[in-house]
Amino acid sequence: MTTIAPPVVRTKGSSSSSGGRSGSGSVTWMALPAFVWFVLFGIIPLFGVLFLSFTTWNGIGDIEVTGLTSWKAALQDPGLPHALWVTFVIMALSWLVQTPMSILLGTFLATSKRYRELLAVLYFIPLLLSSAAIAITFKALLDPNFGLGAGLGIDALNQDWLGNSTLAIATLIFIVSWQFIPFHTLIYQGAVRQIPTSMYEASQIDGASRMRQFFSITLPQLKYTIITSSTLMVVGSLLFFDLIYLLTGGGPGDSTRTLALEMYQKGFQANLMGPASAIAVILVLVGLVLSLLFRRLGGRADESQLEGV
Amino acid sequence: MSTITERTPATTVTGTPGPRAKKSRFRGYNWFGGSLSWLWLFVVMLPIYWIVITSFKTQDTYFVTNPLAPPTDLTFENYKAVIEADFVRYFFNSVVITVGAVVPAVVVSFMAGYAIVRGAANRTIKAMNWIFLTGLAIPLQAVIIPVYLIIIKLKLYDTLLAIILPSIAFAIPLSVIVLSNFIRDVPKELFESMRMDGASEWGTMWRLAFPLARPALVTVTIYSALNIWNGFLLPLVLTQSPDQRAIPLALANFQGQFGINVPAIAASVTLTTVPIVILYAIGRRQLLSGLTAGFGK
Numbered sequence: 393m394t395t396i397a398p399p400v401v402r403t404k405g406s407s408s409s410s411g412g413r414s415g416s417g418s419v420t421w422m423a424l425p426a427f428v429w430f431v432l433f434g435i436i437p438l439f440g441v442l443f444l445s446f447t448t449w450n451g452i453g454d455i456e457v458t459g460l461t462s463w464k465a466a467l468q469d470p471g472l473p474h475a476l477w478v479t480f481v482i483m484a485l486s487w488l489v490q491t492p493m494s495i496l497l498g499t500f501l502a503t504s505k506r507y508r509e510l511l512a513v514l515y516f517i518p519l520l521l522s523s524a525a526i527a528i529t530f531k532a533l534l535d536p537n538f539g540l541g542a543g544l545g546i547d548a549l550n551q552d553w554l555g556n557s558t559l560a561i562a563t564l565i566f567i568v569s570w571q572f573i574p575f576h577t578l579i580y581q582g583a584v585r586q587i588p589t590s591m592y593e594a595s596q597i598d599g600a601s602r603m604r605q606f607f608s609i610t611l612p613q614l615k616y617t618i619i620t621s622s623t624l625m626v627v628g629s630l631l632f633f634d635l636i637y638l639l640t641g642g643g644p645g646d647s648t649r650t651l652a653l654e655m656y657q658k659g660f661q662a663n664l665m666g667p668a669s670a671i672a673v674i675l676v677l678v679g680l681v682l683s684l685l686f687r688r689l690g691g692r693a694d695e696s697q698l699e700g701v
Numbered sequence: 702m703s704t705i706t707e708r709t710p711a712t713t714v715t716g717t718p719g720p721r722a723k724k725s726r727f728r729g730y731n732w733f734g735g736s737l738s739w740l741w742l743f744v745v746m747l748p749i750y751w752i753v754i755t756s757f758k759t760q761d762t763y764f765v766t767n768p769l770a771p772p773t774d775l776t777f778e779n780y781k782a783v784i785e786a787d788f789v790r791y792f793f794n795s796v797v798i799t800v801g802a803v804v805p806a807v808v809v810s811f812m813a814g815y816a817i818v819r820g821a822a823n824r825t826i827k828a829m830n831w832i833f834l835t836g837l838a839i840p841l842q843a844v845i846i847p848v849y850l851i852i853i854k855l856k857l858y859d860t861l862l863a864i865i866l867p868s869i870a871f872a873i874p875l876s877v878i879v880l881s882n883f884i885r886d887v888p889k890e891l892f893e894s895m896r897m898d899g900a901s902e903w904g905t906m907w908r909l910a911f912p913l914a915r916p917a918l919v920t921v922t923i924y925s926a927l928n929i930w931n932g933f934l935l936p937l938v939l940t941q942s943p944d945q946r947a948i949p950l951a952l953a954n955f956q957g958q959f960g961i962n963v964p965a966i967a968a969s970v971t972l973t974t975v976p977i978v979i980l981y982a983i984g985r986r987q988l989l990s991g992l993t994a995g996f997g998k
Contacts, residue, residue: 419816419902420825426813426873427829433848433870434836440847451849497741500734507738513985514742517749520977522931524949525970528956529752532963540751543768570745602731631840634933638953652842659846660938672843683838 438676444669451663462666466658472671474646475654479678481561482650483629486568490625491618493573498580499610508581515574523571523634530567531639554640557647564636564648568629576621583617584610623686630679651675756780756967763964779968786958787943788972791951795930797861798947802868803926807918810873814880814914815906819892830881836874841867845938852939863939864947868932872925883917884910923984930977948973 445462449455466472497515501508518526533540534553541549553563591609600608633652636642642649642657649657651671659668755763756779758772766773813829820826841848848867857863887910895905911918936947946954952973959965 419820420823421816422902422906423813423816423820423826423829426809426877427832429809430833430836430870430873433851433867434839434844434874435832437844437847437851438839440850441844444846444850455850493737493741496734497738500731500738503731504735504738511738511742515745516981516985517978518745520927520981521974522933522949522952524931524933524952525974528952528966529748529970531956532755532966533748533751535963538764538961538963540768543764543766570748573741574745627838631842633842634949637933638956655842656845660849665846669846672846675840676843679838679840679843 441669441672441676444665445667445673447666447669449665451660451665458666462664463670465664466667466670466674469667471646471649471654472674475649475651475671476674476678478561478646478648479630479650479652482564482568482632482648483626485561485565486572486629487622487625489565489569490573490576491622493569494576494580494621495611495614495618497573497577498582499584499606501577501581502584512578512581515577517574518571519575521571523632524638526567526571527635527638530563534563555644557644560640560644560648564639567635567639568632571635572625572628576625579621580614580617583614587613619686619689623683626686627679627683630675630682651678752967752970755964756971758964760962760964779962779964780972782959782962782965783955783969783972786955786969788951788969790944791946791948792973792976794861794946795948798864798868799926799930801861801865802872802929803922806869806872806925807876807922809869810876810921811880811911811914811918812906813873813877814884815910817877817881818884818887819902830877833874833877837878841871841934845934848935849938858939859941859945861940861945864932864935867935867939868929872921872929876921876925879921880914880917883914887913919984923980926980927977 444455445466446457446459447455448458448461501511521529531554532538536542536550536552536555539550541547541551551559554560587610591613592605595605595609630650631652632650633656636648636650636653637656640648642653652675655668655671655675658664658671751768754771755768757775757777758766759774759776759778762772762774813833817826817830852858852863852866855863855866857866891909891913892905895909900908931949932947933949933953936945936950940946940950943954952969955969956966959969
């Protein structure tokens with residue numbers, strides 16, 4: 393091998409001096425399969441939905457380009473502002489519940505070596521379950537006649553959790569928190585562990601209380617993590633579909649009908665693909681505006697990119 | 702209890718030196734944080750506990766016993782009912798969909814990730830990388846109508862392939878990014894020495910980068926598999942007949958079919974979750990590190 397090696401090196405070396413670009417050119421095609429696939433089923437549909445919002449289509453027959461007809465229909469429907477409102481209520485409330493809880497739990501886990509491993513394993517379970525499984529579990533659990541409340545005979549637990557408009561929103565927020573607080577707790581836990589020990593030592597010498605340390609060191613140091621986690625929560629909440637669809641179907645009435653649900657029902661149940669596409673475009677725009685807003689806050693593009701998670 | 706250097710699952714994939722957690726600041730226990738964590742653990746575990754014990758109760762005992770008490774006599778009747786309700790077929794469908802989507806998605810993502818690192822100076826590659834990064838922000842829900850249209854045009858409606866094709870696409874962006882970030886950390890000298898040995902890029906990719914990227918490959922495989930296995934919207938919109946039903950959709954149907962037979966519903970939920978729990982047990986570390994990678998800064 394050693395005798396043959398030198399000439400190989402030389403030829404390779406000489407070709408690479410002129411072939412630096414051809415070297416990288418030869419890898420371009422390796423990216424092509426992934427790229428083409430993603431363009432086909434990701435990028436083209438993104439433009440497709442914009443196109444379809446200017447058409448009339450019932451989902452089966454021919455697609456007719458009808459200008460602004462579908463947009464007018466979508467925007468004049470009182471269901472749209474209502475769905476936007478419900479979406480924002482769920483977004484805001486679920487953020488308000490999840491963020492403080494996740495920060496507190498994350499901070500505790502980060503400093504408690506003894507239980508961290510065990511808690512991390514168990515906390516993660518809800519994230520493994522499908523939204524369908526979670527929805528069905530809670531639907532059975534909360535059933536006013538056959539659920540936990542009825543079985544235990546505790547009246548306070550025996551409410552029509554999903555049958556009352558206000559309660560249904562509250563229940564939904566609870567289930568969303570149940571599903572996602574563990575994930576955000578783990579993010580915060582990782583972040584808290586990155587805060588330099590010296591900061592705490594210094595403040596301890598100054599006699600700062602634990603509370604004081606939390607508000608003066610931990611919280612300010614978590615700024616970027618809070619932005620990342622909030623981006624994920626807020627943009628993610630736009631897309632709750634499976635859970636709400638199976639849990640309440642948007643009901644009772646239309647009290648939990650979010651934008652994503654409104655789009656699905658318009659498109660695949662009422663067969664109005666044009667207006668449904670218009671709603672989908674609005675959904676994309678709202679998501680885009682929100683993630684840009686958060687990116688502004690954080691000013692760190694690399695992190696806000698992860699909203700798809 | 703001085704410094705904690707032990708790696709937890711939340712450390713990054715790239716294996717940066719273990720962040721040193723702060724010293725325990727007070728001798729006293731953080732009662733507030735502690736009670737909150739255990740309380741939340743109770744909240745998290747209660748529904749899971751309930752669904753598992755309920756799945757082993759008979760319908761008669763379910764209505765008369767304390768719902769939180771473990772079953773006095775275990776029954777497998779509920780599981781039998783679920784399996785007789787064509788569970789095996791749905792399970793098989795989900796396996797086909799998941800394997801059929803994850804394997805190609807991970808392979809093409811790995812190739813793209815490799816190309817992004819090796820062709821970093823190339824404009825075409827840069828543009829593709831930008832598309833992948835931006836693509837992360839495209840929500841499946843928002844493009845489901847055109848995807849439905851494409852599937853109809855391809856005459857694939859109501860087939861498993863209809864679910865597989867878009868699933869591959871939506872697994873790609875994150876996989877490419879995680880994998881390219883990982884391959885970027887491979888020392889340049891290794892690529893150089895492969896080149897000296899006369900290896901082609903193709904050979905270098907499979908013989909050098911692929912084995913080295915194993916941890917990241919495991920992460921993206923598990924993460925994509927989890928998403929696709931649990932996916933509900935694509936099966937809901939793109940399939941119709943019971944023959945092509947995937948597990949999450951089957952669950953929704955079991956719920957209607959079993960009605961007030963809560964133990965049978967509980968058995969169906971438990972049964973569909975078992976494969977994920979097994980997967981989690983196998984790849985927990987990689988999954989957690991992959992999910993939280995890059996967040997810890």
